[in-house]
Each structure stands twice: as structure tokens, then as C-alpha cells.
Amino acid sequence: MTTPLDWLIVGGGVHGTHLSHVLVNRAGVAPDRVRVLDPQEHPVETFWRVTGATGMRYLRSPGVHHVDLHPHALRRFAKKGDGKRLARFVYPYDRPGLEFFRAHTEHVVREHRLGSLRERCRATAITRLGEGYRVETNQGALDARRVVLALGLGEQLCVPSWARPLGGDARVQHIFSATFSREAAAAARSVAIVGGGISAAQLACALTAAGTEVTVVARHAPRIHRFDSDPEWLGPKAMSGFSRTRDPRERRRLIAAARHRGSMPPEIASDLRRELRCARAKWIEAEPVSADVTAAGVRLRLDRAPHLIEVDRVVLATGFEVHRPGGALLGEEAIDRLGLPCADCGYPLVSPRLEWASGLFVTGPLAELELGPTARNIAGARAAGERLLAVA
Numbered sequence: 439m440t441t442p443l444d445w446l447i448v449g450g451g452v453h454g455t456h457l458s459h460v461l462v463n464r465a466g467v468a469p470d471r472v473r474v475l476d477p478q479e480h481p482v483e484t485f486w487r488v489t490g491a492t493g494m495r496y497l498r499s500p501g502v503h504h505v506d507l508h509p510h511a512l513r514r515f516a517k518k519g520d521g522k523r524l525a526r527f528v529y530p531y532d533r534p535g536l537e538f539f540r541a542h543t544e545h546v547v548r549e550h551r552l553g554s555l556r557e558r559c560r561a562t563a564i565t566r567l568g569e570g571y572r573v574e575t576n577q578g579a580l581d582a583r584r585v586v587l588a589l590g591l592g593e594q595l596c597v598p599s600w601a602r603p604l605g606g607d608a609r610v611q612h613i614f615s616a617t618f619s620r621e622a623a624a625a626a627r628s629v630a631i632v633g634g635g636i637s638a639a640q641l642a643c644a645l646t647a648a649g650t651e652v653t654v655v656a657r658h659a660p661r662i663h664r665f666d667s668d669p670e671w672l673g674p675k676a677m678s679g680f681s682r683t684r685d686p687r688e689r690r691r692l693i694a695a696a697r698h699r700g701s702m703p704p705e706i707a708s709d710l711r712r713e714l715r716c717a718r719a720k721w722i723e724a725e726p727v728s729a730d731v732t733a734a735g736v737r738l739r740l741d742r743a744p745h746l747i748e749v750d751r752v753v754l755a756t757g758f759e760v761h762r763p764g765g766a767l768l769g770e771e772a773i774d775r776l777g778l779p780c781a782d783c784g785y786p787l788v789s790p791r792l793e794w795a796s797g798l799f800v801t802g803p804l805a806e807l808e809l810g811p812t813a814r815n816i817a818g819a820r821a822a823g824e825r826l827l828a829v830a
């Protein structure tokens with residue numbers, strides 16, 4: 439029988455990768471006592487895929503939010519070698535270029551051998567042991583005294599009901615599905631993008647640049663906000679009131695009110711306005727009601743004028759489902775068996791240390807009733823790191 443690990447992190451995206459770095463290089467946990475499970479081959483792979491799909495060039499978050507430990511690490515990386523060559527920041531808040539941010543993340547992973555902590559597998563079930571947990575995976579089981587769930591939202595795409603029957607057709611695809619290719623979309627003559635937020639706007643600009651005719655179908659006019667929630671949610675100004683609020687329903691209400699859903703920052707809105715002015719893109723305020731795939735392309739019916747548009751392809755930029763992430767791993771059977779407390783919205787009720795049950799921790803969206811509206815962002819990973827340090 440092998441000795442249980444000290445820490446097992448399920449999910450090796452931005453959150454899981456940062457937390458493994460915190461545990462080993464701040465808390466001093468021995469590297470052979472920590473493992474990160476993920477079916478993806480490389481750390482942070484899901485983030486590269488989804489950001490690549492949109493054509494995004496700069497992060498929406500400030501330069502102090504990244505996977506390394508010191509808040510100024512990205513600035514320092516910009517001063518020499520590859521970092522200096524690739525360094526790009528945009529005003530305000532020093533938001534980093536995506537390519538530069540990626541080079542820095544890969545540098546951190548290499549420098550601190552974070553890739554060696556990974557096990558390429560998917561967690562399928564969690565059971566409680568006398569001390570700690572057993573995590574079953576498609577490659578066998580692993581035991582650990584402490585488990586961190588860092589699952590992200592990437593596996594719960596929001597696909598509107600009218601698009602579900604066309605699930606297998608490449609002409610109607612979600613922008614974050616594993617098979618979506620921006621290059622293939624750009625090769626089409628005409629594309630309808632359903633959704634009115636930052637991903638829709640970025641993709642629209644990327645496709646018009648490739649000469650594709652773009653129609654954005656959105657429920658609302660462009661909503662302009664620099665961040666997906668106001669910066670006061672990164673500090674005590676908003677978070678102290680949130681933390682004092684005991685009622686989880688009220689916390690959920692505060693989170694929903696703080697999030698600028700379906701919004702885009704001013705510079706993306708201005709890129710989009712340019713494309714609309716030059717008629718390379720159209721913006722239609724309507725809701726699709728059905729779609730038919732024909733030999734000629736896709737006929738998309740709308741609930742109001744122009745009622746019908748015909749395009750080569752439809753891309754859904756409709757974000758993620760908002761229910762609790764985790765799929766069957768955290769289905770009702772598992773929640774009951776492990777005795778995990780949940781709020782009415784289905785999300786975990788956790789302690790300030792992000793502990794859902796003794797030795798079982800959460801980060802990302804699973805931690806949002808404790809960390810607030812920025813929990814799922816890079817800022818949330820850093821906040822979770824601070825909380826876990828108190829435990830490790």
C-alpha cells in the first residue's frame with residue numbers, strides 16, 4: 439500500500455497550476471507529495487484553447503494576475519530574454535498580451551518543474567477514507583490527505599435549446615467546444631455569431647479581418663465594461679461587505695449583481711464599432727428560435743426582424759452553463775454520500791479556508807460563495823492560494 443499524497447489537485451488549468459506552485463514553492467510541501475490530475479497534456483491547456491478560439495490579443499485582467507507567486511513577476515519577466523522580446527501591456531492596469539502571458543506561464547511551469555507534478559487522467563469519483571480521500575480516475579486510484587477541486591467551467595458549455603439537435607454538425611458549433619477551429623470559421627464566406635459579449639465581439643473582429651461576412655445576433659446592444667466585475671471586488675471595499683453577509687442567497691444575489699455578463703471592454707467595443715461602421719459586420723438584436731442545416735449552409739430563424747438569416751456557419755458565443763461545475767464527479771449521489779453542504783443555487787458552502795468537508799477544498803467557480811464574483815478569474819486563483827497557505 440502506497441502512502442497517501444499530502445495534496446491532490448483535481449484540474450490543472452490556471453487555478454490548479456497556480457495552487458500547485460503555491461503549495462510547493464511557498465508552503466514548502468515536497469514535490470513528490472503533490473499531484474495535479476488533468477486529462478489535458480499540458481498545464482493551462484484549456485485556457486490557451488478558449489482564448490485562442492476567440493482571437494483575443496490581450497487579457498481582460500491586470501498584469502498582477504498570473505500564475506507565478508510574486509504579483510510583479512510578469513513585469514520582471516518583461517525585462518529580459520524572451521519576456522523582453524514578447525512583452526506587451528495595454529493601458530490601463532497593464533493588461534498583458536496573450537502571447538506574452540503564455541510565454542510567462544510556460545516559463546513559470548518550466549522553471550519550477552510544475553509539469554512533473556501532473557498525472558494525465560480524469561477524476562471519476564471521490565470517496566472518503568479514514569483520513570483523506572480516494573480519487574478514482576480512468577487510470578487507477580490515488581489517495582490523498584487533502585484534495586483540491588479546481589475544475590473550472592470549461593466542460594459545461596451553454597448551448598441554447600434550438601441548437602442542441604444540431605450537436606454533431608460542424609456548421610453549428612460552440613466557440614469553446616474542443617473541435618471548434620477559428621481558422622475553419624474564417625474560411626467560410628459568411629458566419630453568424632450568436633451572443634453579445636466579449637468572445638462574440640473578439641471573434642467577429644478576427645473573422646472580418648480574414649474577409650468573412652459576420653452577423654452578430656445578440657439579445658442586447660453592446661454592453662461596455664472594462665472588467666467582468668468592478669475592481670472594488672478585488673479588495674476589501676466590496677469584499678468586506680460580501681464576507682459579512684451570512685445568507686448564501688444574498689451572496690448569490692451580490693455575485694449576480696456584480697457581474698457584467700455579456701459585456702466587453704471599451705477597446706474591443708471600439709474595434710467592433712469600426713467593423714460595423716464599415717459594414718464588414720452587422721449586429722442584430724434578436725433571439726434565434728431554430729436552425730436548419732441545408733446543403734447551402736444554415737438557415738437561422740429569429741424571433742423578430744429580419745426573422746431569417748442564411749449563412750455558411752453559426753458559432754455560439756453563449757458562454758457557460760451557470761450550474762455547479764463537476765458533472766457526475768459532484769452529482770447529487772456524490773454530494774449526499776460525502777455529506778457536502780450546498781446553497782439553494784447548488785454551489786458549495788465552504789469555510790473561509792475554502793474547505794467543503796474536512797480535507798476537501800475548492801477553488802474557481804466552486805469557491806464563489808466564499809471568494810465572490812472574481813473567484814473564477816485568475817484573481818480567484820491567487821485569492822485561493824492565500825487561503826490554502828493558511829492550511830498547508
Ligand SMILES: Cc1cc2nc3c(=O)[nH]c(=O)nc-3n(C[C@H](O)[C@H](O)[C@H](O)COP(=O)(O)OP(=O)(O)OC[C@H]3O[C@@H](n4cnc5c(N)ncnc54)[C@H](O)[C@@H]3O)c2cc1C
Nearest residue numbers: 449451452453476497498499560561589590592802815816
Ligand atoms: C475566452 C476567455 C477569456 C478569459 N480571459 C480571462 C482573463 O483575461 N482574465 C481572467 O482573470 N480570467 C479570464 N477568463 C476566465 C478564465 O476561464 C479563468 O481565469 C481561468 O481559465 C480559469 O481557470 P480554471 O483552472 O478554473 O479553469 P480551466 O482553465 O477551465 O481549467 C480546469 C481544468 O480542470 C480539468 N478538469 C475538469 N474536470 C476534471 C476531472 N474530472 N478530472 C481532472 N481534471 C478535470 C480540465 O481539463 C481543465 O484543464 C477567461 C475565460 C474565457 C473563456
